[in-house]
Amino acid sequence: MNKASRLFCPALIIPKNAVVKQTEQLSVSQKLLTELGLVKSGSNGTYQIMPIAQRALDKCINLVQRNMQEAGGQKISLPVLTPTQLWKKTGRLDGDISEFYMVRDRSGKQFLMSPTHEEAITAMLATTAPISYRQLPLLLYQIGPKFRDELKSRFGLMRAKEFLMKDMYTFDVSKEKAELTYATVSEAYERFFRQLEVPFVKVEAATGIMGGSLSHEYHYISPVGEDTLLNCSSCGYAGNAEVFGEDATSTCPNCQSTQLNRVRGVEVAHTFLLGDKYSKPLGATYLNTSGKPETLVMGCYGIGITRIIAAALEVLSTEHELRWPTLLAPYDVCLIGPKQGSKEQVSGERIESDLLQQLTQVCGAEQLLHDDRKELTIGKRLMEAKRLGHPLTVVVGAKATQGEAPKLELHASGAETVELNITEVLERVASHVRHKQQLLQQIPSSETDVRVRQTVGHVY
The missing domain is CATH 3.40.50.800 (Anticodon-binding domain)
Incomplete structure (x- = not known):
């Protein structure tokens, strides 16, 4: 039996007549989670999760795992530290790495505190005994901490320097097969977000530092969102403003209509079709039907676990009371x-x-x-x-x-x-x-189904 008298919930006590000076803009979720003692600040951009919030976090993790396993995913764990030499091989170390944490061991060898694990997992497969085409597609995922030295860490768990993430990496025999896997995982993502009953929008996105040929983002619509999303009321196309380029303020890239609606979004998940961007330079191959090696075709799929908790509360809550997604309530x-x-x-x-x-x-x-x-x-x-x-x-x-x-x-x-x-x-x-x-069981009520489809564009 859970007893309130035994709960460790260090609420923030503010004297009635105290004048509180805010040094930064606080989001609704950040303010409530902090005041109620569910989350505590560890340092600038890092947070300590208290027992009540940890229950919600564990429920989110279990729900994510359920959907990843239904999609055919197998869970693994990779080291937080990734040798920088792997990033040199793929060329990513030559890009903008100002947000990444670097550490050295006592011998001087340099590592990244991994913000993502494309190089690490691809190198693992490259050094594994020959993989047969019969083993593919291979869908491997993990849930663990990621690190990014955010220039502006704010809004609590929504933009932190250390956060919890589910990252999945898929390996296929061809671009066509990889697209089928992409559709399978995307379906699992959409099912997961429908189960949370928080209105979300899926938009076309730029591939950015990740590279690849195809990318989609999943957003919660909120004024505190840092992304601008554009939806064409003429053809229904929805995308991050980044993919609109110089025409972001005028025309739709799909139908050239000028009927564009603009909203702010909090990115909570991202999917990429990577092709051979990582597998080719790192030598990750499989044996085809003739027994000859061919380069693996990859995809990667991320869900921000801690960010989802904060962003969902941001969308659902009032100024004074938390509102949890049904499946995540502690x-x-x-x-x-x-x-x-x-x-x-x-x-x-x-x-x-x-x-x-x-x-x-x-x-x-x-x-x-x-x-x-x-x-x-x-x-x-x-x-x-x-x-x-x-x-x-x-x-x-x-x-x-x-x-x-x-x-x-x-x-x-x-x-x-x-x-x-x-x-x-x-x-x-x-x-x-x-x-x-x-x-x-994914049997949404008709009322919920209608409610979550009324936000903007390709909303589910």
Whole structure:
């Protein structure tokens, strides 16, 4: 049983009359996560994840892994340190590397604290025993920390110097086969983002330092987004302004229409079709049907795990209360019982005890938070529960002990408070659990499907 009294949640205490001077612009998600004690700043651009937020992060990781495995992915782990000589071979060390961290070992050998792992994984395959065409396509992914010395680290987890990322690398026998793999992984990405129920847009993107022939980005629409996205209302084309070039303010590159809509986006995922940009210089090959070596054709696919948490909260939350994607909420239900010393304590706690057992059977002990801090008023605990954004909060208050038909308060995140009997409360919790199961099975409700398609252009 998860008990609020045992949670390590170092909330930021600000005296009532204190004048707080902001030295930087704060996003809604950054402000709430910090004030509520879910995230703490470690240093400029680095963050410490506290237990409640870690639960959401773990759920996001599990959901990503579920979708990557359904796409045929196999999980691996690669070293954080990548020898710079590999980046020299691919030519990337000659580009703009001002955002990358370099370290040396005691012998003077230089390494990158990897911002991405194309060279490392390609070199691994190049030094592996001959790979047969029968083993392809090969889809390898990992989830781990990445490092970039951001010039402007801001908005908390949305732009940090150290962040958690899922990166997948795929290997195929030909460009045509690689395009099929690209479609398979892209489908898994779209399924993952639909499951989160946060409106997103998929746009054509520039290949940039990664190189390759094809690239798409997945964005959450938000005023704090650092990318400008353009959507053509004439043909439906959507792209990052980077791919529009000098005509970004005038015409669509697809149909030359001038009917362009402009929004700001937070990039949360990116896919690339790389071709042989890395496999050729690093000598990564496979044996074809004739037993002769041919160069592997690659793709790479990234999802910003920590960035998704912050960006989703940024889109969904209010100024004062967090709103979690259903599948990422740290807990499904929070139960608040009567205050110690109140006149309804004795009879209320009997109901509270029975309800704990019944809720555990419906949603599972791991998804239930019992706010057992009886020294605090119901009002104070309820206000905190609302700010933390629990999907459902059940209150055993004075009305639970009155009359022949006792009533419980049910507070659903973002909805009006309702008074229900115990049976009705349990049914609401069961309905929430069923909705989660539907999302995992990818059976979105019609209401959700319509809502997420109304944002802009190629929105899902």
